[in-house]
Amino acid sequence: MAKKEKLPRVAMPEQDPGVRSKNFDEVPLGYTVDMAKQEASRCIQCKKPACVTGCPVSVDIPGFIKHIADENFEEAIKTLWDKNALPAVCGRVCPQEIQCEGKCIVGKKDKPVAIGYLEKFAADYARNNNIESLPEIPEKTGKKVAVIGSGPAGITVAGDLIAKGHEVTIFEAFHKPGGVLVYGIPEFRLPKEIVFSEVALLEKMGVKIEQNVVVGRTVSIDELLEEGYDAAFIGVGAGLPRFMNLPGENLIGVYSANEYLTRANLMKAYKFPEYDTPMAIGKNVAVLGAGNVAMDAARTALRLGAENVHIIYRRSREEMPARVEEIHHAEEEGVQMRLLTNPVKFIGDEKGRLQQVECLQMELGEPDDSGRRRPVPVEGSEFILDCDLIVIAVGSNANPLLTGSTDGLDLNKWGNIDVDEDTNKTSKKAVWAGGDIVTGQATVILAMGAGRIAADSMHKYLERGW
Amino acid sequence: MFKIVNREEMAGGTIVLNEIEAPLIAGKAKPGQFVIIQANEKGERIPLTMADVNPGKGTITIIYMIVGKSTKLFASMEVGESFDAVIGPLGQPTHLEKLGTVVCVGGGTGIAVIHPITRGLKEAGNKVISIVGARSKDLLILEDKMTTASTELKICTDDGSYGHHGFVTDVLKETLENEDVKQVVAIGPVPMMKFVSKMTKEYNVPTLVSLNPIMIDGTGMCGGCRVSVGGETKFACVDGPEFDGHKVDFDQLTQRLQAFYEDEQNSMEKFGK
Ligand SMILES: Cc1cc2nc3c(=O)[nH]c(=O)nc-3n(C[C@H](O)[C@H](O)[C@H](O)COP(=O)(O)OP(=O)(O)OC[C@H]3O[C@@H](n4cnc5c(N)ncnc54)[C@H](O)[C@@H]3O)c2cc1C
Ligand code: SF4
Ligand code: FES
Secondary structure, X not given: OOOOOOOOOOOOOEOOHHHXXXXXXXXXXXOOHHHHHHHHOOOOOOOOOHHHHHXXXXXXXXXXXXXXXXXXXXXXXXXXXXXXXXXXXXXXXOOHHHOHHHHOHHHHOOOOOOHXXXXXXXXXXXXXXXXXXXXXXXXXXOOEEEEEOOOHHHHHHHHHHHOOOOEEEEEOOOOOOOOXXXXXXXXXXXXXXXXXXXXXXXXHOOOEEEOOOOEOOOEOHHHHHHOOOOEEEXXXXXXXXXXXXXXXXXXXXXXXXXXXXXXXXXXXXHHOOOOOOOOOOOOEEEEEOOOHHHHHHHHHHXXXXXXXXXXXXXXXXXXXXXXXXXXXXXXXXXXXXEXXXXXXXXXXXXXXXXXXXXXXXXXXXXEOOOOOEEEEEXXXXXXXEEOOEEEEOOOEEEOHHHHOOOOOOOEOOOOOEOOOOOOOEOXXXXXXXXXXXXXXXXXXXXXXXXXXXXXXXXXXXXXXXX | OEEEEEEEEEHHHOEEEEEEEOHXXXXXXXXXXXXXXXXXXXXXXXXXXXXXXXXXXXXXXEEEEOOOHHHHHHHOOOOOOEEXXXXXXXXXXOOOOOOOEEEEEEEOOHHHHHHHHHHHHHHOOOEEEEXXXXXXXXXXXXXXXXXXXXXXXXXXXXXXXXOEEOOHHHHHHHHHHHOOEEXXXXXXXXXXXXXHHHHXXXXXXXXXXXXXXXXXXXXXXXXXXXXXXXXXXXXXXXXXXXXXXXXXXXXXXXXXXXXXHHHXXXXXXXXXX
């Protein structure tokens, strides 16, 4: 047999950077059927697929890719759904380069198979052709489950347990379900319609969603358990913005990424005044941090008309935690990277409005505890950057609102909930937890994985007891 | 849904009362706590401290002055219509304990907020002297309720149309001179709280103020509500809304409340049309 001709990775068609940096539409346009089939044919169908070991929820990757190559798109999506309830989301936001694609054999010599793009293709195909993953709901067990928080962890638990015949109610503090997928990640990266259609599916399966309920304030976990819920899952996310404690941090014009992105995404402030929530519009914007959150904020600022958007990060390019694709997209759109730079002071005018930020140049010194070379300030390197909008995106801590008002819940020293790793049980009877509130800010797929582990354990408990 | 079951206009229609169906919140709320309200899908999330709750009936009451687009929109809603979202009860409740003689100072719609606190302090066994102020007689609200809630009520108007002619601080000074005041609670416009706190500091009387910064979530998630208290940054929605008036940086609060001033004016203008 002649050796198969090697095909290059099929590039994702995208909106032109000059155009997209002025709109909020999704950046990647998606593969066509032909592109998807061609890319799928690059997969050599490994007997021991390395990609699967890189996937936190062990999706049968060669399996779904084979179905795409064979034009069996419905089978492809079913294979994905088997392990992943939200492929349309994960295909868009998973850090594939350090997960499946980072392990792909083809990637050893060439670019890896575009597993993420193919996942997105299959999921979009299903949504556009009304293929739904409505499992047969077995006879009702009569058991009631409360899920607190409607992010990816909560959604996974709800979906898994409703499919087992339990009654499931999600309690969400905000007026819309979806967690970070709705309030944090912008439309141009994850269209909200996708999240809402996933949530609608849950409701179709019988999951009840109670919005505007802040558990710990409106109602407590103990009250839910007393009211007749047999088990509860806590998936409230990280949700406490970190500030830097620098002088001038309370000037008008300094925002946490949570506030900035929540205004833009959840409250649709980018459509002000059609929507009533206003948005700070910067001319010269600096975003502090270099993760996905920082890239999202920087790219949002550009789309709102900023002339200059800087990412300020105290380490070097290699350490930037954002997905490679986000960094690439941000740079294409004109975001300027100021690496090895550390802010030291925010400077305002007499009205308390931000005007400038003072920074220090850094250089890499000895390795620190994390094994990364520690950035140290270069003496006398202070400089001033004009800026009227700062977004602080240096991470989140555990929000104590729920954990602090719930008795019997063991926390670690950072305030995250302690769980048993194999089951995601907390120290409190009949209560499980997972996602960012356990791990600290992590990823969508890890939150979903945690949800699945908890759901399995909760199901066992509901059948057999603690 | 959060249905309006009662609506009243006060102060010549500039201030509006809404009693809203919200049984879960009504069952939990304590004096000093607030809710976040959103009129509709496109609306802003606006924090308002509750003026009253009726757990039996499952309702809460808010009283607000029409100052911008959102409050104008709230005010346009009739009995039977519903708010999209009412979230709460948020923030720390007022610590109500028996101290002896306490003074409650309320200005403008702050009177609505201080009313349940006044009632609570009296029920806790305190002698409560209330001082309420408004620009003029027709803008004064809840006089009857405050009379009942307090041991003694003193009224001031800026224009002298009713009660003492002058500011609440004048009457407060007199009270601080003549009574053994253990605590002052002051709720109202920022300048009022600032000057009350300045005065009570001279007399060394502990003072609580209730702050109303711009908020989004009300759960400590965004940090938009941050205020400086004694040089430390606090989130008003979870650490407050009440703080030690002697430590609050009122000037910073005043500035931060102006963050979206131009947008708010624009939005209000468009809404007017
Ligand atoms: C801007 C941004 C970009 C990101 N980009 C990526 C990315 O590209 N790829 C990736 O994998 N990950 C990304 N992440 C991280 C990812 O979104 C999170 O790890 C993930 O959403 C965590 O899921 P979760 O279910 O634990 O919590 P969340 O998604 O945070 O959801 C928690 C939900 O609980 C609700 N809640 C909180 N407290 C209460 C309460 N007391 N009562 C009721 N409800 C409550 C919240 O309102 C929220 O809706 C990003 C995060 C942000 C902020
Ligand atoms: S490692 Fe790469 S080539 Fe092998 S099965 Fe996975 S995607 Fe296909
Ligand atoms: S309103 Fe968001 S943290 Fe207080």
